[in-house]
Amino acid sequence: MDSPTLQPLLDVGLLGGFRLTSRGKPVEGVRSPRAQALLVYLLLHRNTPQPRQHLAFLLWPESTERQARTNLRHLLHDLRHQLPEVDRLLHIDAKEIRWADGAIALDVEQFEAHVTQARQAEQEGARARAVEQLERAVQLYRGDLHPAGYEPWLELERAALRDVYLAALERLVRLLSEQEAVAEAIGYATQLVQRNPLGEQGYLALMRLHEAREDHAAVLQVFHQCRATLARELHVEPGPGIQAIQQRVERERIAAASPTPKPSSPAPGNFEHPLVGRGENLARIQECWEQSSRGSPHLVLIAGDPGIGKTRLAEEFLAETIARGIPCARSRCHEAEGRLAWAPVVGWLRSPALRDGIRTLEPVWLGELARILPELRAERSDLPGGGSLATGWGRRNFLEALDRAILAAPPPLVLLLDDIQWADSGTLEWIGHLMRSALRSPLLLIATMRTGAPPDADPVTRLLLELELRDGMTRVSLDPLDLVATTTLASHLSPSAVEDRLARRLHRETEGNPLFIVETIRAGVLDDVAGEDPDHPVPIPAAVHNVIAQRLGRLSPKSRAVSQCMAIIG
Structure with missing residues (x-):
């Protein structure tokens, strides 16, 4: 016994x-x-x-x-x-x-024992047993040795154990790759990159694994993350092995690309119609992106009237960016929720582009994030509670946790915030904090804003002024479409040919507003007025009427009376 x-x-x-x-x-x-x-x-x-x-x-x-x-x-x-x-x-x-x-x-003794047993199993050719022992070792390594200690002798012990852990991860990725367990290997290779972001082995292994699955977008995303991290921290470019994979994948993507679409083809991102008349604006955003991807956070403000195409322009850029394998997150502010604190931030943090990175944060930061993401506390009941936001220290910790949540995503990163004029003051305060603290991070934040913002948009004005003074913002103002662009857009939307006189009439009545053009054609108004007097007003579709009514509804009684008089006078 x-x-x-x-x-x-x-x-x-x-x-x-x-x-x-x-x-x-x-x-x-x-x-x-x-x-x-x-x-x-x-x-x-x-x-x-x-x-x-x-x-x-x-x-x-x-x-x-x-x-x-x-x-x-x-x-x-x-x-x-x-x-x-x-x-x-x-x-x-x-x-x-x-x-x-x-x-x-x-736990240190148990960790070392599993690593030793894995090495013995590998020497004996028992690879399945080696994988099992390495997985147990990696699971035990919850973090570096006694991270709160700063004694010199402890630093040496900590570094030695960390090297053993990283070597165990590399061996585990290699063994799983040889066994064609690609999904599991990707998980551990991702962990290797997170634990050792300045080491190229993790990036190289992860790119090879994604390439084996023919996931070219993921390969390029890892490459951009590696290049941005090395440039920010070490001021160097990735090694030849990583660059060779990136170049090979880029060549394969170009070779596999379909022919250039005709003008009538759907725009990228499955949009209903192509982007018309905004080529210069899109190029300006692309310039800002290239600047930020080199490690300089930047905000692009797309401003214009309702229906002028602010969101459409931003979505066009995001569609092209996502196609290149770069993570993007969207969020929106709503007028009805203008005082709902942190609502747009929650939208970002729950997006797929940020969700996985957040789970890698330390418990102290997850505890802060749980204030606005209660699901984190449901997943981790051991998370500490945060201090009061009424105190300066407690608020600084919370803002830093939000910074860390954004920067935990694989760089470079693009964030879109629609209708920033309705953002709450807390969100605006944090955006300013993020743009100051992420000084060398490849981050582009695109915000759309209606012209003629309401009086309570002063916090937005202050934020934009601060960023402009630091050269951290670019304003992209959208004008109405000219006659040529109006005709081109109408031709894409109308099932029949658009005659010049109808195009001129459409441009005059809609004043080149893309939303008004789209809704007018969608309602079949052009077909209804085709034979009428060109000077006769075009009927206003319901969607256009609603936009105008919303704009009038935000005016003061005095301003609304003036608008009514102007409409009567013509």
Whole structure:
């Protein structure tokens, strides 16, 4: 009969934190950084008795020997009251200290054991067992060794363990790739990139795996992330291996591309009609994007009247950007929700482009984000609560958490915010904070805004002025379409040919407003008036009438009366 396994007196977790558990209950008493440092050092050297003189000098290197030994004696006295059954855990005498055999279960020891067993299994050709052991090791590595400690000796231990972990991830990706378990390998390669963003091995492995699945957009997204990170942190370009894959995939995409579409073909993004008359505006946004992708965050403000095509222009750019494998997130402000705090930010954070990156943040930041994303607390009940937003410190932490959530996405990143004139003050405050703190991040924020914004849009004006003063904003103002562009748009939408006189009449009546043009043709008005007097007014479709009514409804009573008089006068 097998002898029963002895239950350790203390479970210790040093990877990603400092956790003590005794018989299933957390031990919360050991809070002093010196007490934690002492226990960590003893745990890492658990098989060797440690002289008290050495420990005293290690913890108090600037004190005299006598004072350091006195400090150690006081620290040990405190530990007797903080650790349960301390006499069974530690052997302490006048000269040395060591852990009792079998008294503890240590995650670092378990991690190293799984790595060793994986290496042995691989040497024996048992690859499935090697993968199993490596997966267990990676799962145990919740974070770097005791991240709260800053002692020089701890930094060395931490770096050594981190190297073992990264090597384990690389071996796991390689073994899974050889077994053609591509999806699993992609997951671990992504983890490798997140844990070691300055190392090229993770990016290279991830690009190869996506290429094997013929996911060219994902390959290019990883390449852009790698290039932006290396440029921002090290001021270097990716190595030849990474660039070779990117160039090969670009050539394959060009070779596989369909012929250039005719003018009547659908626009990118499955739009109902092509973008007309906005080529210069689109090129201006593209210039801003190229500038921001080199590590300079920028805001592009697309301004114009309702129906002038602000959102359509922004969506056109996003469609082209997404086609290149670059992550994009959309959100919108609504007039009815203008005072609903953080609503547009929540829209961004819940988008697929940002969701995965948010899950990689540390618990302290997830706890802050849970204020506006309650689903995070449902997933992680252990998240800490944030401080009061009424205090300066609490608000700064919350804003930094929002910054980190955005910047956790693979760079470069494009954000779209529709109708910024209805944004709440908190969102606007944070956008200013983000553009200041993400100084070298490849981030482009596109915002649309109606001209003639309401009086309560002053916070928007202040934000835009601040960004303009720092050269952090470009304004793209949209004018009505000219006669040529109006005719081109009408020709794409009308089932029959649009005669010149009808095109001129349409341009005159709609004043070149794209929404009015689209709705007029969609309502069949051109067919109805084809034989009428060209000077006779074109009937106003219901959708156009609603837009005009909404604009009039936002005017003050005095301004509305003036508008009515102007309409009567003509």
